[in-house]
Amino acid sequence: MSTGYGVSNEDDIDLGKTERLRVRRRSMALLASLASPLHRMLWLTVVLVVISNAAQAAFPLVIAWAIDWALPALISNNPVPLGIASGAYLVSAVIAGVLLGWYNLCTAKVSQAMLLDLRLRVFRHTQRLSLEFHEKYTSGRIISRQTSDLETLRELLDQGVSQLVSGIFFILFTLISIFVLDWRSGLIATAAGIPITVLFIWYQKRSELVYRESRVVSARLIGSFVETMTGIRAVKAFRRESANDESYARLAGEYRENSIRSINLFGVLQPGLVLIGNLTVAAVLLTGGFRVLDGSLAVGTLVALLLASKRVFQPVENIAMFYSSLQAATAALEKVSGLLEEDPGVVEPEHPGRLEVAHGAIDFTGAVFGYGDGPVVMERFDLSIPAGQTVAVVGPTGAGKSTLAKLIARFYDLRSGSLTLDSVPISQLANADLRRHVVMVTQEAFLFSGSVGENIALGRPGASDEEIVLAARAVGAHEFISSLPEGYDTDVNKRGGRVSAGQRQLISFARAFLADPAVLILDEATSSLDLPSERAVQRGLETLLGNRTALIIAHRLSTVETADRVLVVDGGRIVEDGSPAELVAAGGRFARLHGAWKDSLS
Template identity: 80%
Template sequence: MSTNTGVSNEDALTLTKDQRKRVRARSWRLLASLAAKQKPMLVLTLVLVVISNAARAAFPLLIAWAIDWGLPQVTSGNVAALGITGGAYVLCAILAGTLLGWYILCTARMSQAMLLDLRLKVFRHTQRLSLEFHENYTSGRIISRQTSDLETLRELLDQGISELVSSGVFVVFTLLSIFLLDWRSGFLVMIAAIPISLLFAWYQHRSEVVYRESRVVSARLIGSFVETMTGIRAVKAFRKEKANDASYGKVAAEFRDNSIRSINLFGVLQPGLVLIGNLAVAAVLAWGGFRILDGTLAVGVLVALLLATKRVFQPVEGIAMFYSSLQAATAALEKVSGLLEEAPSVVEPEKPRPLGDVAGALRFSNAVFGYGDGPVIMDRFDLDIPAGQTIAVVGQTGAGKSTLAKLIARFYDLRSGSLTLDSVPIEQIGNDDLRRHVVMVTQESFLFSGTVSENIALGKPGASIEEIILAARAVGAHEFITALPEGYDTDVNKRGGRVSSGQRQLISFARAFLADPAVLILDEATSSLDIPSERAVQRGLQTLLGNRTALIIAHRLSTVQIADRVLVVHDGKIVEDGSPAELIGSQGRFAALHKAWRESLV
């Protein structure tokens, strides 16, 4: 799925130069938008960093003043000069230390506020994205965005940016102090900027590629781990430990090799900067020494120049270290900004049409559907489902049964044609209204961490325990729930690990029935149930469906017996439509399926 910039989020290694510029601009716009919310704190930190580094940069000037003016004054009997120069130095030291500490505290608070904002933004946006996105974008990659990438950004914002800004301001002020002391020596030091710029350009060009690769490999590493751990039962059942070890080891080795390449690049950058800095100090010393001999430079000034030149290159080495973090964070920021650029394929209407009492009548007219930009799955079909009717949808695997359910739940939109609920186009109905009146129970029957009652109450937030128990009784779940260690207060643990798959399905049924929707969709929702549980659910369905519109998708034809009407789907088309009795007598596809099912029971 492409982003609004027209650049795929995972194609960072194959981008053209213009695309790379757009991605980088998009990333920095995101960072700027986060910083804009911290404007007062940002202004304060800028003031603090300027004053504190101006005070720090004044130390060489004070030393030159103390040597060339203070010492002659003291030797001539003016002892107060020592107090004046020493007091000025102590005052600058206190000012620099205090304001620098305040600056670090402010930047820490600002960075944490920005990270919190970004973390919540990523979480909310990921939830808002359509099902199509989540079916294409693996959970491992999403987890990587929320964990590894944001952690890389945290390291940069907590330390990197504050150090980069502080070091950069300090370098500027120190260079100014050198020019104030002796402009000729200032130009000599500035010559060192040429090889430094070339070295940084060399590093940036190569490190961009390495760090982009790092984010991709990191996401694959996390994705491989998450997939293995979430599917650990299948791993053990099919003895895939060795195969998984080999595949995970391969990705881990790629990550190691990538890390080594980044370390090697930095291993050239930092020693190169140290070498350039030492050569610059040596040049200032030689140049200044000759000028002292001919009387054109004072001793105090030379001492201050050497100190300032040494100090100007110390932050440059720090900048190099944090520049490495910046490159890693920039690559992470590109991934995060790419995720935030993803747009939902199913869009909330700007002015949703309110729904009153919903009967549940559904109608497809001349409907055409295909996933994404892929081929058409269901082509120009019409379907009318009156309110209160129970429809069973059967057919071979991949025929389009679940697609029909996803369209009614508006997980996807039609390419053309229309789908209405009580004559209102479904794309004009607000999500809150739609989710309240259309509820879907899937084969997965996902349970969230929490108690049984909390999971059932998801269907109706704020429901009383009496309502929860009534819903559980209706679907035949009450007996096994009360047999649990703490009954309805039993914690189901991660993904419902303390209950069986059939019990999880019954809990999800109770959740759906508590919601009391106008339209209920069961997408192969009885597939995990044993025969006694299935019969209990069927009894509950017969009691509770009442005037509710129901769409039941099932391979088990026992579920079809309670339906008013059966749709047989084949290759994306509705090929048979009628009551169960009519279709059994027609000798068509449903009759063949029904015969095979009857024979399987013998």
């Protein structure tokens, strides 16, 4: 069940009891689903850890037998019992060592398999989520889910779980060995579990909130860093370094204070466990010592009891460290499971329709749109765009121009009404067909890491080098690409940092041309360009449009002159519709925009 695109619970640190239980069940269900494919390996690890810890727990029993029976036999010139005791100790040590090593190897394989599965789930699911999610959920928080949260889980699964399981079995078998040696001492060791349980409950209640807060603060810290580095040009331009320093220092200080609180809590837990363990050993020594004096307890048995009592508390410290890691990992798992719980707002139908060949006719009928559960932003409207027509969409900022384009690209779905491509509802089309027939070129003209040729080939994976060059030639990009240091093999490096804004736009046009869609959407494709760059892009644009259906969203009316038709959008409504000449002659809003643009050129 979606929680509202990851924002409702993201910063809720102190959840209600019902919600906390739901979140915990969700997290445990995720963990179970990760472990399910590995059940055979998990059962093998259980067998290995049981046998290896049983062998380790047998050491005190062997020592007691050696001191109380083998040594007296040796004094009586009978070395056989001592040889048997030595052999038993050696066999136990070899079995414990070999199987423990095998167990650690198996748990490492299990943990890495689970982490790989989870990483892929997070990445794939985040890609599947709708644009609305990504516009609400900051990139820093997504990065935190994929990095610090998964790293916390890795530490738990790689070491913590193996320590916990091994420790629990070791304590169980060692406790059994104490009871076998002397049931009174066994009761003393068992009674120590009461204060240990109380201490763990105290720690759990206080640390849960601290570690949940830690994940939130960590995400904010990463988000601040990512935002600053992504917008470093704006930071430099507006001299925001000092202000950003203060903001980042405040977040880093919060993270430090949170870390100190968690360390302080563990600083009470670990010494408390050590104290309880030492007091228990002292109690066994005191009661056992008096019994040795009155002859009711053998010396070897007391030595074995002291050894076992000391050993039974050694894993408790590891379990305490595991519990600390568990609290941090549980908080991280809650955040990751919350992200995976989000449902895409736009999904491919279970039985999608196919559209092998598209002509590009677009029809809105009774269309109404609003973001999520928010107010309506585009009131009921009808719109028909014939195949092959070039339509320019103009209007003030926030009028709904880009929303119209995103609906056609199916970044969002209508709240009511219908939208069809060649009479087929877009919501019923297979994603592969929709992405093949409808391509959107945005203002950002994003270039991915890799070569120029690879970026153009995104339009049609598998395209040959000759087809890539032909696409670049068609939009006028070949000349500047050839002048780059390595031509089409030049690494664009960091969002196209080696090419200008106009050149990036031409590369994105070549990408779209290679894709050869039936419908092309240009969203503010020239708004960030200077006039020389715009003219170069305009020449490429003329070739790119061709005979395909095109929707051009622009503030600059230079791109509107080539349009067959103009839509004027304002307040989520289409207020004017006609050819450029008709709208200019009508003297309405477009005429005023057109007149202002003409005046700016004079």
